[in-house]
Amino acid sequence: MALTLTWTDEQDEYSISHELIARLEELLRLAGSAEQVKDGEVALTFVDDEAIRELNKQYRGIDKPTDVLSFSMLEMTEDELTIVFGDEEFADDDFAPDAGHDEAEDEEEGESYEEPLGDIVISVPRAIAQAQEYGHSIERELGFLFVHGFLHLIGYDHNTEEEEKAMFSRQEDILQQAGLTR
CATH class of the missing domain: 3.40.390.30 (Metalloproteases ("zincins"), catalytic domain)
Structure with missing residues (x-):
């Protein structure tokens, strides 16, 4: 990374x-x-x-x-979104749309994901x-x-x-x- x-x-x-x-x-x-x-x-x-x-x-x-x-x-303010997924609430920086995705696996395969x-x-x-x-x-x-x-x-x-x-x-x-x- x-x-x-x-x-x-x-x-x-x-x-x-x-x-x-x-x-x-x-x-x-x-x-x-x-x-x-x-x-x-x-x-x-x-x-x-x-x-x-x-x-x-x-x-x-x-x-x-x-x-x-x-x-x-990196900053979270009062104005930013709260994401509701099912019965759970996430701050937008906590939300993982690809939950269960293994970044270590990607790195082994030559792919990488940079955190914005x-x-x-x-x-x-x-x-x-x-x-x-x-x-x-x-x-x-x-x-x-x-x-x-x-x-x-x-x-x-x-x-x-x-x-x-x-x-x-x-x-x-x-x-x-x-x-x-x-």
Whole structure:
């Protein structure tokens, strides 16, 4: 098992290259190593401002575009589903639709299942604008937003000055290791 990245491109503003995806996979490995996260799947979607505005409105009640959103599969909130199966209730993270499925058997057969860590959604137009504003490459900005999103997936936040300092310090350390400097 390992950290894996799956991605989709739902925008037309910027061509997502294989080199960029390789760089994001490197950042995922570095961030995972720094945070001692060895296994899991991160799903990344590149979108335009309208798509991220809709998600921001739906999930955060903020009707404007943002640069990145993270949806962690590790956190359970009051708003998340409770699944009823027969007479039993499961929190959605406890539900096993393939109950009785043996993951060890899959590994022996060469198959593996990565536990989802969550989804990261990045607005490419926001990333381009921010890269221009900060005077660095689009690759660096997309890397920054990806690492930022990953840290949110595993529990980091920046609601207080102390939390923000810790999270942004971690981000910069990881980006420095990958050679993505300002």
